[in-house]
Amino acid sequence: MATERTLSIIKPDAVAKNAIGDIYRRFENAGLKIVAAKMLHLSREKAEGFYAEHKERPFFGDLVGFMISGPVMVQVLEGENAIAKNRELMGATNPKEAEAGTIRADFAESIDANAVHGSDSSDSAKREVAYFFDDDEICPRG
Numbered sequence: 001m002a003t004e005r006t007l008s009i010i011k012p013d014a015v016a017k018n019a020i021g022d023i024y025r026r027f028e029n030a031g032l033k034i035v036a037a038k039m040l041h042l043s044r045e046k047a048e049g050f051y052a053e054h055k056e057r058p059f060f061g062d063l064v065g066f067m068i069s070g071p072v073m074v075q076v077l078e079g080e081n082a083i084a085k086n087r088e089l090m091g092a093t094n095p096k097e098a099e100a101g102t103i104r105a106d107f108a109e110s111i112d113a114n115a116v117h118g119s120d121s122s123d124s125a126k127r128e129v130a131y132f133f134d135d136d137e138i139c140p141r142g
């Protein structure tokens with residue numbers, strides 16, 4: 001299995017709960033390395049562009065409104081099988097369906113305020129990492 005990179009976002013609800021450190025510890029305990037990170041308060045345009053694949057969905061307005069409701073923490077995670085590993089740590093989109101011990105089971109309130117984002121494929125990971133980070137903002141750690 002090759003080393004992969006994936007884009008992770010700690011959403012406004014989890015930042016507001018002061019859960020950044022707890023979530024980072026989960027990434028690191030699972031062997032994922034944080035190779036880039038920044039805190040941002042997204043503009044509406046930036047959030048709409050990020051979730052453009054969902055723009056025809058009925059929940060799009062609420063999703064964008066939630067993502068701009070407070071600061072987010074955005075990071076690139078690197079490691080073996082990083083994309084799937086991060087999705088496993090996150091748990092199901094709807095926290096009511098998320099397995100016990102996952103980030104969403106432990107921190108998410110609802111399907112709208114669900115604590116974290118993670119890229120869902122190799123193609124989306126490449127697009128999403130480049131959406132937030134220039135190459136020279138990423139620090140490979142071997």
Ligand code: RTP
Pocket residue numbers: 054059063092093111112113114116117118119120
């Ligand atoms: P994310 O992109 O944020 O990591 O979440 P995901 O892959 O698990 O879920 P996705 O299908 O990409 O949906 C993006 C976000 O939209 C909200 N959503 N609401 N009401 C609904 O049926 C519904 N479906 C999705 C969620 O907040 C989800 O994280």
Ligand code: MG
Pocket residue numbers: 118120
């Ligand atoms: Mg998604």
